[in-house]
Amino acid sequence: MMNRRNTRHRAFDPDPDAPERCCDMAGCGEAAGYRAPRSRETLTEYFWFCLPHVREYNARWDYYKGMSPGQIEAHIRDDVSWNRPSWRLGQRGGRTHFAEEDLIDPLDLLGGGRPVRRPAAARPDVPEGLRQPLDTLGLEWPLSMDELKMRYKDLARRHHPDTNGGDRVAxxxxxxxxxxxxxxRAHLTAAREADLERTA
Incomplete structure (x- = not known):
């Protein structure tokens, strides 16, 4: 029976890509097999140490050394958003436009006399399963398939992530x-097929 050789890198094994050189700790002549970043600003440039000296270096390593408490807090906050820009809540990625149909203001608290969508409960003629979908689309019942498609195309174009710069809310x-x-659409299609069967 052939034994497979385990090629998995163990936690404390020397780095397989380590250069053939001596430890960077002054006065040490051991082989350097372990890397450690030179500084916070140069995380991709390394010292190369032997195992005891890389442990010593790591024990003393302070990523935030030389930073004020305010700078440390700002750095941590940037890390929370992966150092990507962010905006105040409500600015939608720096864009100020919004769709008025997204606002539901039944008491007209915002003024302007915006048309108010009637609450679903006030429309007993709407099929039970369509009240929420119609509210989402901003449509009234009854409606035709053409009206539905036209409204869908308009909303899809308006809220597509490509149109909104990759906005997650959109x-x-x-x-x-x-x-x-x-x-x-499924309800309208089923209703149309039922009508066709009745008239056939």
Whole structure:
């Protein structure tokens, strides 16, 4: 029976890519098999140490050395967002435009006399499973397939992530629009087929 050789790198084995050189610790002549970053600013440039000296170096390593408490906090906050830019809540990635149909203001608290969508409970003629999808699409019942498709195309174009610079909120909104569109379309298709069977 042939024994397989285990090629897995063990935790304390020397780095297989280590250069053939001596430890960078002054006065040490041991082979250097372990790397450690030179500084916070040069994390891809390394010292090469033997195992005892890399342990000693790591025990003394302080990533935040020389930074004030404010700088440390700012650095940690940047790490939370992967050092990507962020904006205040409500600015939608720095864009100030919004779709008015996203606002539901039944008491007209914002002023402007915006049209108010009637709550689902006030529309008993709407099929039970379509109340939420119709609210999501901003449509009234009854409606035709053409009206549904036209509204869907408009919302999909408006909320597509490519149109909104990859905005995650727009992406999630588009997902809910797709689910609502599928539900309403399925109902209209089934109703049309039932009508055709009755008239046949």
């Amino acid at each position: 992406e999630e909104r588009l997902k809910s629009i797709n689910v609502a569109y599928t539900a309403v």
